[in-house]
Amino acid sequence: MRQALHTLSINTRRKGLLPISRPVLDWVGAQGIETGLLTIWCRHTSASLLVQENADPDVQTDIESWFDRVAPEGPHYVHDIEGPDDMPAHLRSILSGVQLTIPVSGGRPVLGTWQGIYLFEHRARPHRREVVLHLLGE
Amino acid sequence: MRQALHTLSINTRRKGLLPISRPVLDWVGAQGIETGLLTIWCRHTSASLLVQENADPDVQTDIESWFDRVAPEGPHYVHDIEGPDDMPAHLRSILSGVQLTIPVSGGRPVLGTWQGIYLFEHRARPHRREVVLHLLGE
Amino acid sequence: MRQALHTLSINTRRKGLLPISRPVLDWVGAQGIETGLLTIWCRHTSASLLVQENADPDVQTDIESWFDRVAPEGPHYVHDIEGPDDMPAHLRSILSGVQLTIPVSGGRPVLGTWQGIYLFEHRARPHRREVVLHLLGE
Numbered sequence: 026m027r028q029a030l031h032t033l034s035i036n037t038r039r040k041g042l043l044p045i046s047r048p049v050l051d052w053v054g055a056q057g058i059e060t061g062l063l064t065i066w067c068r069h070t071s072a073s074l075l076v077q078e079n080a081d082p083d084v085q086t087d088i089e090s091w092f093d094r095v096a097p098e099g100p101h102y103v104h105d106i107e108g109p110d111d112m113p114a115h116l117r118s119i120l121s122g123v124q125l126t127i128p129v130s131g132g133r134p135v136l137g138t139w140q141g142i143y144l145f146e147h148r149a150r151p152h153r154r155e156v157v158l159h160l161l162g163e
Numbered sequence: 164m165r166q167a168l169h170t171l172s173i174n175t176r177r178k179g180l181l182p183i184s185r186p187v188l189d190w191v192g193a194q195g196i197e198t199g200l201l202t203i204w205c206r207h208t209s210a211s212l213l214v215q216e217n218a219d220p221d222v223q224t225d226i227e228s229w230f231d232r233v234a235p236e237g238p239h240y241v242h243d244i245e246g247p248d249d250m251p252a253h254l255r256s257i258l259s260g261v262q263l264t265i266p267v268s269g270g271r272p273v274l275g276t277w278q279g280i281y282l283f284e285h286r287a288r289p290h291r292r293e294v295v296l297h298l299l300g301e
Numbered sequence: 302m303r304q305a306l307h308t309l310s311i312n313t314r315r316k317g318l319l320p321i322s323r324p325v326l327d328w329v330g331a332q333g334i335e336t337g338l339l340t341i342w343c344r345h346t347s348a349s350l351l352v353q354e355n356a357d358p359d360v361q362t363d364i365e366s367w368f369d370r371v372a373p374e375g376p377h378y379v380h381d382i383e384g385p386d387d388m389p390a391h392l393r394s395i396l397s398g399v400q401l402t403i404p405v406s407g408g409r410p411v412l413g414t415w416q417g418i419y420l421f422e423h424r425a426r427p428h429r430r431e432v433v434l435h436l437l438g439e
Contacts, residue, residue, distance in 0.1 A: 120396070
């Protein structure tokens, strides 16, 4: 049983979904681990991880609108010193979560056909985000 | 340290919660692993996993109504080519998530007394769903 | 590769966020495992786990208000035999989830600078909560 750790550094430019399946699958594929467990951890409280449909881009538009509705900007937050998008960003991170753990088989995560992995940036301004990958297996 | 992988194939008939604790616990129990880590992965973007009360069926009724309210059907979605229940299904999957990782002790997941594991189908029509189980331990 | 298991027993007094980073990090640090995977499991359906900002307490106030709005108390639940706060407590548990899996590096979970781990109590009355910690690595 072996382990491998890696950190992806991702520059975001604006709010929205950023596909990260490619760098994640590439890294897993390079570790020479056939069967195991992949964990992805987003080290932030205003960006999160999401597994969702990778086919029709309209799905992503609707997801972003829904997050806007469920955790809207507004004057009703106590915490507003970091800008109007900061508190909603914390709430949206809770909604989608900062962690994924995926079984690995045949050297790749067992994602379904339509499942893509995304980093979900909730802040308006550019940020540098760190996503830690941990792989365990043999 | 050993690993085991298995895929549950589950036929759903309609929207709603389907208990899967039994097949999950049976499979874990048959692997001869006393202490370890169980990961459950749902390979879909319109069905999800949920851990919730397994006692009063009214709780499940209220959960399903709440999902209807938080991510309702309606004419406001851009993505509507797969039917009115498809986009809400994606959003409801985000709300409950597609992954669970549970410590295993004494040959079984450390679920609390009232915790049951459910597959949550969000589409109206019957679907064949795949849930991957990964067990690691000794 | 080694494993360790531990259960934190936490007495809650009221609804709200209770920081648990300290006991979690202390326990992980004492296991002598440099690199690995930490899993935290909350054995309840009316309390949950949350990773969120550990700096400005106003963030916690806004998080608690948001949970009140998204899953409010009210007369519209079928399940009401355990009190008006019980069904909302189940829904709020779904919203934040009962499980976290975090890579461990250098003997500690790779939490970001602003990430704190919280037990989120959703019931009004005092409860005794069990949080299981599982560590795997070497």
